[in-house]
Amino acid sequence: DLYLKMNDYDAAINNIKEAMVEDLSSGKIHNLLGIYYEKHGDFNRARKHYRVACDLEPDFIAPIKNLERLGTFRYICSDKYIDYGEEIS
Template identity: 45%
Template structure:
């Protein structure tokens, strides 16, 4: 029963994080990402979101490291690899439209 409640909290934090990032509300996004990390600190999804946060803030070195962490935690988590490839590609388009939020980008 506690796990279901924890899972629901985690998912709600992730959805809120994505929505805050998409609306450039960085302080709120970071708070939600940290809350999600408290619920599950081994989630590739959370490290991907934190990487997105830092990328959107212009800290590309930290973003790259976090995308690598997400990929190391779950090699099958493609959004982190997509973001890493885009970030490190010479001709990459660095806009919010090209960021891969994972399965949570469909939530508005």
């Protein structure tokens, strides 16, 4: 999500919520919600949404990478390492 990349969190969460109304079962949306919570330091909620994304779309690699990164000993929250996945239309 462009708003997450720009650190415009108010616009990002509004965009994510609107997308969830359209399709609650999208792994991509849950991945973005995980990124939102991760950037806010709420790692438990971030993990939850990354796991939901993995369950909904097992072939979607982004939340798998994000879960692995979040669980590493040398955790780094940086846009360089966050996998946003595909853009939402």
